[in-house]
Amino acid sequence: MSDFPAARLHVVSGKGGTGKTTVAAALALALAAGGRKVLLMEVEGRQGLAQLFDSPPLPYEERKVAVAPGGGDVYALAVDAEQALLDYLHMFYKLSPNGLPARTLRKIGAIDFATTIAPGIRDVLLTGKVKEVTTRAGSRGGRYYDAVVVDAAPTGRMPRFLNITHEVGNLAKVGPLKAQSDGVMAVFKSPQTVVHLVTLLEEMPVQETVEAIEELTALGLPVGGVVVNMVRAPFLSHEDVAAVAAGTAARRLSAGLKTAGVDPALAPVLLQEASEHAARVALEERGHDALAHLQRPTYELPLLPDAVDLGGLYQLAAALKAQGMA
């Protein structure tokens, strides 16, 4: 049973460098397991998903990138603001993307204006696409996708990205832009949406996670779980970490190395490495405590020995599923 049975839209954010793209992809695989259809979306034009799935840059179309255990499908889509605008003009105003009006708009810089310069409009376009795929109807009733996972902006920009009504509200009090952003906001604030945060057990990512949750809560956006990524295996017991930190492990280690057939002259070097590890463990524990205070469902993903490939993604997806995130 998933911890988020009502959620269909999973927004994944986190500080830069925490691996949120990897976690979003693993979550999509986990959600797809057992025959479901899941869309994995990228909104920052980074082509991080293509790199992760080792495919050529993704075009602006929903494309199958992986099959989940038990037969589910993961589709991927890299949303691009310009394409989203042309899409929008086509859907609502019947402007063909290659017709004269659209070409002229591009030529005089209107497309560029709407997608890169005009504040808010770009985010309305991107989040509008998120809403569209989330609420798209399936051919036999129900929804087209069982779940949508968004690899969203990093924590610093994410609340602004999601709090679209506010950004647009300053510009447009009435009219279609306002109506569109209100529609998007209604989806984001509904029980079908959850925002997950990815962190490492390091000071700044934990701090940003705490701040992001405060901010999301203040905005009335639904906070999901916290994913602690790249957790290292515990090589030493609590007692041994404490002994290393206190500097009382030297004799035992020298004796142990001799027994194990390793040159005891290496003891000081190894002890130095172990004491750095002990210092990190102490910081990690502080991070753990800060995260525990949040009282959010928390999931841990192991640090994989090599760069994450498809095999690694399956492993992470299984871990998320086993811990109840999907």
Place this chain on the structure above:
Amino acid sequence: MSQPGTRLKLDELLDTAKIIVCCGSGGVGKTTTAAALAVRGAERGRRTVVLTIDPARRLAQSMGLTELDNTPRAVAGVDGELDAMMLDMKRTFDEIVLTHAEPDKAEQILKNPFYQALSSSFAGTQEYMAMEKLGQLRASGEWDLIVVDTPPTRSALDFLDAPDHLTTFLDGRLVRVLLAPAKASGKAYLKVVTAGLNVFTNAITKIIGASVLQDVSQFVGALETMFGGFRERAQATYDLLKDPGTAFLVVATPERDALREAAYFAERLAEERMPLAGLVVNRVHRTAGGQLTAQRALDAAEQADPLTAGVLRLHAERVELAQRERRLRERFTSAHPAVPVVDVAAQPGDVHDLNGLRAVAAELAG
């Protein structure tokens, strides 16, 4: 440990450069690097200022930056002259408007909702304003060395591209069309534009609403008087970046994505003929016990007591990590052999005091 590529001569750089720009993707330790360089530069006797964009709270406190007031403040505890400031992009933008527009126009611009949104949330505004602030600091002549931390963008290239986006827009055809649709009519060669304009106005009106369009036109109309100022300033700052007194340092961590971003940036700087001084690789893992291989340590751990086994497995992990990092870094160096590289060892915790910054700088200087 062997150092592929040339080694960065940091002190030489700190003694001669006028501007050092630290770039790199998010989360690689740019701000810490910039702060460390500034402390060392000041303590080597140069009047130094560091412009930071979004420092972690405790790092900011260590430099006495408790408020975001857009003004350089002296950093206490440094053996030299060091000022530090945090960028306030909205205030910087307001100041440009106040400097360049006539008083009544300026007021009109500052009140315009479109301007308010543009100045506080346009994705490129932060980059543009960082450039603008850099130009101002340089023009004041108060400092020998200016160290700039770049905004936390997803890509290091945004710093170079965003100002261009903004000025292209402010100076672009769209703006002229918005300003003077009447002027365009009657000229045959502009018929297409006019036809497009009608569609454009209709479409945009439908999409964003007439009142927004009106605000945009008003904003653009008010800005018209300052176009020259904007364009010249942006150009002047861009030229400043090409100056031989300017040095770019690309900051990365020994990870695939960060190094790929660093490589893009190195290539782009080469194209622009901008001076790349070197690559700083933060959070590098080393081991002094390399003679004990990972495999040997793991084998020995099999027959050891728990403490010894744990320590040996930690060592094995570290050796493997160090090797992997070195391979990634060598990939960069073989593609960019001329770029000097310097490593900074991984620390268990974050740096948040002046002594920590001095230690980082000492490592950078080798």
